[in-house]
Amino acid sequence: MTIHDVARSAGVSRQTVSRALNDKAEIDGSTKQRVLDAARELGYRPSRFARGLVRPDTTTIGLVVPDLLNPFFTEVASGALAAARARGRHVVVYDTAGDAEQELATLRVIGSQVDAVVGYFSRSEDDLDRFTPGVPVVLIGREPRLPRFSGISIDGEDGVREAVAHLAGRGHRRIAMLDDDGPGPSVRQLWFRRAAAEHGIAIAPGWIASAAQTVDGGGAALAGLLAAHPDVTAVFAFNDVIAIGALREARRFGLRVPADLAVIGFDGLALGTLVDPELSSVALDTRALGALAVDQASRLVTGTAPLEPGELVVRARLHLRESA
Amino acid sequence: MTIHDVARSAGVSRQTVSRALNDKAEIDGSTKQRVLDAARELGYRPSRFARGLVRPDTTTIGLVVPDLLNPFFTEVASGALAAARARGRHVVVYDTAGDAEQELATLRVIGSQVDAVVGYFSRSEDDLDRFTPGVPVVLIGREPRLPRFSGISIDGEDGVREAVAHLAGRGHRRIAMLDDDGPGPSVRQLWFRRAAAEHGIAIAPGWIASAAQTVDGGGAALAGLLAAHPDVTAVFAFNDVIAIGALREARRFGLRVPADLAVIGFDGLALGTLVDPELSSVALDTRALGALAVDQASRLVTGTAPLEPGELVVRARLHLRESA
DNA sequence: ATGAAAGCGCTAACAC
DNA sequence: GTGTTAGCGCTTTCAT
Numbered sequence: 001m002t003i004h005d006v007a008r009s010a011g012v013s014r015q016t017v018s019r020a021l022n023d024k025a026e027i028d029g030s031t032k033q034r035v036l037d038a039a040r041e042l043g044y045r046p047s048r049f050a051r052g053l054v055r056p057d058t059t060t061i062g063l064v065v066p067d068l069l070n071p072f073f074t075e076v077a078s079g080a081l082a083a084a085r086a087r088g089r090h091v092v093v094y095d096t097a098g099d100a101e102q103e104l105a106t107l108r109v110i111g112s113q114v115d116a117v118v119g120y121f122s123r124s125e126d127d128l129d130r131f132t133p134g135v136p137v138v139l140i141g142r143e144p145r146l147p148r149f150s151g152i153s154i155d156g157e158d159g160v161r162e163a164v165a166h167l168a169g170r171g172h173r174r175i176a177m178l179d180d181d182g183p184g185p186s187v188r189q190l191w192f193r194r195a196a197a198e199h200g201i202a203i204a205p206g207w208i209a210s211a212a213q214t215v216d217g218g219g220a221a222l223a224g225l226l227a228a229h230p231d232v233t234a235v236f237a238f239n240d241v242i243a244i245g246a247l248r249e250a251r252r253f254g255l256r257v258p259a260d261l262a263v264i265g266f267d268g269l270a271l272g273t274l275v276d277p278e279l280s281s282v283a284l285d286t287r288a289l290g291a292l293a294v295d296q297a298s299r300l301v302t303g304t305a306p307l308e309p310g311e312l313v314v315r316a317r318l319h320l321r322e323s324a
Numbered sequence: 325m326t327i328h329d330v331a332r333s334a335g336v337s338r339q340t341v342s343r344a345l346n347d348k349a350e351i352d353g354s355t356k357q358r359v360l361d362a363a364r365e366l367g368y369r370p371s372r373f374a375r376g377l378v379r380p381d382t383t384t385i386g387l388v389v390p391d392l393l394n395p396f397f398t399e400v401a402s403g404a405l406a407a408a409r410a411r412g413r414h415v416v417v418y419d420t421a422g423d424a425e426q427e428l429a430t431l432r433v434i435g436s437q438v439d440a441v442v443g444y445f446s447r448s449e450d451d452l453d454r455f456t457p458g459v460p461v462v463l464i465g466r467e468p469r470l471p472r473f474s475g476i477s478i479d480g481e482d483g484v485r486e487a488v489a490h491l492a493g494r495g496h497r498r499i500a501m502l503d504d505d506g507p508g509p510s511v512r513q514l515w516f517r518r519a520a521a522e523h524g525i526a527i528a529p530g531w532i533a534s535a536a537q538t539v540d541g542g543g544a545a546l547a548g549l550l551a552a553h554p555d556v557t558a559v560f561a562f563n564d565v566i567a568i569g570a571l572r573e574a575r576r577f578g579l580r581v582p583a584d585l586a587v588i589g590f591d592g593l594a595l596g597t598l599v600d601p602e603l604s605s606v607a608l609d610t611r612a613l614g615a616l617a618v619d620q621a622s623r624l625v626t627g628t629a630p631l632e633p634g635e636l637v638v639r640a641r642l643h644l645r646e647s648a
Numbered sequence: 649a650t651g652a653a654a655g656c657g658c659t660a661a662c663a664c
Numbered sequence: 665g666t667g668t669t670a671g672c673g674c675t676t677t678c679a680t
Contacts, residue, residue, distance in 0.1 A: 002672090002673055002674085003673065003674065003675095004673080012650075012651090013650065013651050013652080014651090014673090014674080014675095015650075015651065015652085015675080015676090016649085016650060016651080018674070018675060018676090019649090019650085019675095022675085026649060026650080027649065027650080028649060028650085031649080031650085039457070039458075040457065040458075043458050044458055045435070045457065045458030045459060046436065046673080046674075047377070047672085047673050047674070048373075048376075048436050048437055048438075048439075049372075049373045049374075049375075049376035049377040049672085049673075049674090050373075050377055050656090050672075050673035050674040050675085051373075051436055051673080051674060051675080052372075052373035052376070052656095052674095053371065053373040053374055053377055053655095053656050053657065053658090053672095053673080053674070053675095054655090054656055054673085054674050054675045054676080055656095055674090055675075058436075058437065060416070060437075068398060068401060068402045068405060069398060069399065069402050069594070071395075071398075074392060074393060074395075074398050075393065077392060077417075078392045078393050078419065081392060081417060081418070081419040082419065082421075085418075085419070085426070090416050090433075090437055091416065091417060092384070092414050092415065092416050092417075093401075093405060093415060093416075093417045094405070094409075095402065095405040095406065095409070097406075102409070109382075109414075111369070111370075112370060112372045112375050112382075113372055113382065113384075113414055114372070115372075133363070133364065133368075133369065134363075134364075134367050134368055134369030135369060215598060244598060248598065248600075251600060270393070271595075271598070273539075274539060274568060274572065274595070274598070274599060275598060275599060275600070276572075276575060276599070276600050326656090326657055326658085327657065327658065327659095328657080336666075336667085337666065337667045337668080338657090338658080338659090338667090339659080339660095339666075339667060339668080340665085340666060340667075342658070342659055342660095343659095343665090343666085346659085350665060350666080351665065351666080352665055352666085355665080355666085370657080370658075371656085371657050371658070373656085373657075373658090374656075374657030374658040374659090374672090375657080375658060375659080376658095376672095377656095377657080377658070377659095377671095377672050377673065377674090378657085378658050378659050378660080378671085378672055379658090379659075379660095379672095
């Protein structure tokens with residue numbers, strides 16, 4: 001079913017069909033109607049590839065996230081979508097299910113489907129480089145090592161410092177952290193340790209627990225932590241999802257939050273306002289994360305002046321609610 | 325920057341470049357390397373349009389949602405993405421921000437970008453018809469009137485009946501509903517009324533409140549309801565988001581749930597397990613909603629036998645947790 | 649107002 | 665193993 005079939009059916013040339021379909025001026029009204037009717041009759045639909053070949057004016061950006069159901073990534077995606085819409089860009093979303101193989105498969109296919117790639121990857125930059133030949137890549141929440149890549153980075157140091165200061169001000173001295181379960185200590189743990197040191201607070205080795213990045217993971221980690229160290233009075237979590245798990249677990253433990261245990265998360269998700277008590281958090285503009293990434297990708301594709309490194313940073317600030 | 329430039333730079337023909345890039349067998353190792361180097365040097369990237377024209381084997385489905393941040397749509401989208409991945413399909417996500425104009429703009433652009441459209445629309449089917457010429461369309465949560473469209477429908481009647489039966493069994497007689505703020509009474513309200521009638525429960529006119537489909541909307545609606553009718557003992561909400569708003573509002577009112585007020589939602593979102601008390605809900609397999617839509621769209625595009633109407637239904641069942 | 653011809657960038661088929 | 669030819673479906677000149 002091509003433009004040719006429509007042309008034959010309407011008894012005109014292919015160009016005339018093209019004119020009718022694209023609302024061009026130089027065409028007779030009745031001819032146009034006849035063509036349109038024929039097209040509808042045949043269920044004709046122009047090939048987007050053939051069109052794109054001739055008029056390559058639409059940019060498509062691929063957004064890769066490990067898990068769209070994780071509210072953090074949902075917020076990032078939402079910001080990316082909004083920014084893309086504002087710029088007339090399209091976004092293809094890929095959910096890799098946190099699986100390195102699926103991520104690879106996605107990368108492999110993505111090169112021929114999108115003009116730029118944006119998002120979260122677990123693969124090394126070398127792998128990314130190998131599987132995205134020529135395509136601009138913007139890493140979110142991660143400072144790129146290779147100059148080939150661009151990145152949106154998160155500066156949460158001040159925010160974490162505020163959080164620890166707040167806890168210290170409330171008299172907390174035994175503050176634990178539920179870190180993520182990544183290979184090494186996270187940057188957030190580093191920030192946490194530095195801030196604690198500034199307040200002369202020592203972090204005992206057992207006070208750092210590692211949690212899978214899910215609500216259940218946060219709950220399990222807190223349970224383990226409290227079993228070994230029932231004397232901690234405050235907990236800082238790697239992110240809000242983990243913190244919310246901790247909140248739920250604390251409730252099951254019969255601990256009152258914040259009276260018995262203060263909890264502070266990281267990310268500042270909207271979800272934090274739905275739980276009881278509402279979650280205090282070192283908050284990020286998560287939607288800006290996605291929007292900036294799309295903006296930068298967009299510039300990289302069109303050759304416009306890319307954003308400076310200084311503009312590619314999202315800073316965090318403490319949002320105090322009820323849990324601390 | 326085309327394959328031709330690479331060919332010239334590497335001193336080979338275009339075909340050889342194509343072979344090197346696509347990992348074809350019939351090519352000399354050193355030649356291949358030379359081509360690859362040249363391509364990298366030049367920052368060459370194949371045109372996805374030209375490729376698509378020659379190998380039209382990738383189907384792209386457009387998913388339209390009014391608000392990706394609404395956890396219901398997030399779950400639907402997640403299901404759609406998973407199904408698409410399983411079938412080797414790509415999904416372009418469009419967030420229309422619940423705006424009819426943006427929806428129109430999206431539809432206008434979508435026809436030339438995707439092979440099928442799936443999702444939630446506020447526009448009339450006539451409008452949809454006009455702006456999606458030739459493209460298969462699958463409406464989610466809505467039974468299509470025009471044969472041109474396909475739809476995934478929700479059958480929650482049994483689930484709602486279970487919910488009302490449960491409340492009646494607990495002795496509730498004054499059961500209110502927080503309906504959505506759509507133009508007329510929702511189908512869910514109809515189901516609710518029918519089920520109530522079966523139990524000889526009369527629904528007073530003032531017991532139906534309408535709520536915007538947000539957490540705040542649910543809270544506001546419950547506040548208004550309780551102000552006018554403080555004697556209701558149970559509330560059935562149009563969906564979980566509204567129900568969660570009601571939960572929060574009840575807490576602020578100093579009402580204990582479910583002791584003072586029982587609350588039952590609709591959708592069965594994962595979010596319902598994070599709030600306290602956990603939300604009872606007439607639960608849907610939300611991810612199946614998205615997956616079925618993609619499946620059907622996929623069949624429509626490829627010409628495979630489409631799913632029968634009977635297979636395009638998602639049924640709801642009561643999930644009792646803590647709030648009722 | 650309409651038609652003919654050219655070409656977008658790529659790959660499959662067929663030479664060599 | 666490599667190059668040549670043809671053509672995917674469409675829009676844009678340029679004629680008529």
